[in-house]
Amino acid sequence: MSTRIRRNTLADGREILLFQDADSPTAPLAEDDRPAEPRPTGGQLRFDLLTGEWVAVATHRQSRTHLPVAAECPLCPSAPGRPTEIPVADYDVVVFENRFPSLGPALGEVTADPRQHFAEAASESALTAPAHGRCEVVVFSSAHNGSFADLDPGRARTVIDAWANRTSELAAREGIEQVFVFENRGEEIGVTMNHPHGQIYAYPFVAPHTVITSARAVQHRRETGRPLMGDVLAFERSSGERMVLESAHFSAFVPFAARWPIEVHIVPHRQVLGINDLDDAERDDLARIYPEVLRRIDGLYSTPTPYIAAWHQAPVNCEDRSAEWMHLEITSPRRAENKLKFLAGSEAAMGAFVGDVSAEETAARLRVATLAHVDGRR
Ligand SMILES: [Zn+2]
Known part of the structure; x- marks a missing residue:
């Protein structure tokens, strides 16, 4: 058995994928009729010479959504007169490209260790790279309240299939060195949206x-x-x-x-x-x-x-x-x-x-x- 998937593109060019539960009727195609806003340009990677680690700098993320109430939640289904990030009236599990990504949207290789470049020409440019990669949001349910713990086994299975699909597909993209699937839950640890969801970071390097x-x-x-x-x-x-x-x-x-x-x-x-x-x-x-x-x-x-x-x-x-x-x-x-x-x-x-x-x-x-x-x- 494999989870059915429908794919489309949001108004600004971001990919969206709808994953359906085994017993779910076929989902409508997500048609985004919002005006296309320009996507933020990618951030920067800066190399820490002392540890050999890349640090991502994404200043455009300061304007991202912070703890919206349910009526303004961008992860809830769209309703007439209230378009959200997910342009369907209902869904099971949805994955889409993060509007405020720390990495991407551009893809490409990043030098594993630019220490040699720096040794040849001690400059800021030798230690800087575009923040290539990809950040995705994985929404577990169309219900605003709840958590992964509340999911029945059928829905949890759909989420697992979505993670598996993204792991395979992102690993095959140019320059991706590691696919990190994760969930942060709780305002105490900096979660900015309560709607049950997780994230995926596809790094252009192996994480420290x-x-x-x-x-x-x-x-x-x-x-x-x-x-x-x-x-x-x-x-x-x-x-x-x-x-x-x-x-x-x-x-x-x-x-x-x-x-x-x-x-x-x-x-x-x-x-x-x-x-x-x-x-x-x-x-x-x-x-x-x-x-x-x-x-x-x-x-x-x-x-x-x-x-x-x-x-x-x-x-x-x-x-x-x-x-x-x-x-x-x-x-x-x-x-x-x-x-x-x-x-x-x-x-x-x-x-x-x-x-x-x-x-x-x-x-x-x-x-x-x-x-x-x-x-x-x-
Ligand atoms: Zn919501």
Whole structure:
């Protein structure tokens, strides 16, 4: 079974894709009759010589929409006299190019390490590149209120199919080195729109975190002949102390060295490089276990918990495909009903985390957490 897709172009030239649930009637084609506004010109990448990392600078994003009320939400369906970003009266799952992208819309190669250019001619231009890439918005539902945790398995499956489609298609575009699928939930962590949605960044470089984890995975594979995540998975499953949930094809656990007050990794039992490599049975299974993990996180406190859900997929041109293993990391800074962890000197400046709670304790709480005590909240 594959999710049906309809494609069109918004008035200003941005791509829009409508993904339909298995039992959904055929969606009308999205026809955008708004006047075409000029698209913002792309931002800039600046190279940090000290760390070897690209930093994206996108000053045009200052004017983006901030916490609109439902009647002004750009992610709700269009209604007569009120066109939104999604020019249909109803939809299941929609993906479209971000109107205020940090990367793109232009695509192209970016030098991996311009240190040599700088050594030859110490200039600003040697350390600057156009912010190539692509930023997309993934809308989970036409309903303004709710969250990924509320999605039924059929809808969650459609979202997973949309992520898989975007991972494959964006990885094939010029200059794309990594496809990052993620969701930020909660005003506390800077979310500017409450309508349930996630995002995709297609980077023209390998993200700094992935540079580190990929190198370690490659080294482990070379030294042991085994993929590193396979060993981590075996370690967590045999210990069981930090396990939250286990299904046929996935394990959800709090990692041994958790950095955040709430941190859960969801790892497929089979080695895959990206969401697009998951088969039908694995996608259906993920569509059940992922919302269940989120519901348990929401069950810890009396109000919804802010979180970041980040898909760690293999880089497009990774050094050793046999070393990579895609997984999801959900993290939250919430450490009590009314307390958030803020990144202080050691974390922010040195990247050295100091945890507040033990991984075993968090896992024990998540194993028994339910939404029973907060029924009626939603
Ligand atoms: Zn909305």
